[in-house]
Amino acid sequence: MSMGNWRGIAFADGDESARESGMIDMLVRLYDLPDNAELYAKVASQGITLRRARAFEKHTVAEFARTHFSAKWVSEVEVAASRQPVSCFIATKDKAILGFACFDTTMRGFFGPTGVSKDARGTGIGKALLFKSLEALRDIGYAYAFIGGVGPREFYEKACGAIEIPGSDPGIYGDILP
Secondary structure, rough: OOOOOOOOOOOOOOOHHHHOOOOEEHHHHHHHHOOOOHHHHHHOOOEEEEEEHHHHHHHHHHHHHHOOOOOHHHHHHHHHHHOOOEEEEEEOOOHHHHHHHOOOHHHEOOOEEEEEOOHHHHHHHHHHHHHHHHHHHHHHHOEEEEEEOOOOHHHHHHHOOOOOOOOOOHHHHHHOOO
């Protein structure tokens, strides 16, 4: 089984057959987010555009999620694309999607799912998409965000100061359908 691919940032091979044991939920203080202008500039300097997906791009983002990650994530991309404004950010280069991040889809106030294609990992896209989503949650009035079923716990602790929510495993994912 792959680590971190069921929820959160996908780092491995796309296996969605089961959840890793111990995939807790985390909490992020949105009122205390850092300035990310430097991160966004680093990503832009590589010719990568960060922006909200558009409703008419739902099929394209959903297919990216299906090809690189999982059918469950396709469902959440479709929920994100049905919202106005769309609750999904994408990273693109040369008219191709490199990564995506949804929010307010699994449950209100939740970040995820999010994933970056294998070829684009290490560019800062994952962290940039995380912060674009967290900033959007803050801008619509949330003080805190949840990251559900976290795989790469250390990434979220370091990137945005996320803390574990005690007793959150399995959380809302206890009776998930295949």
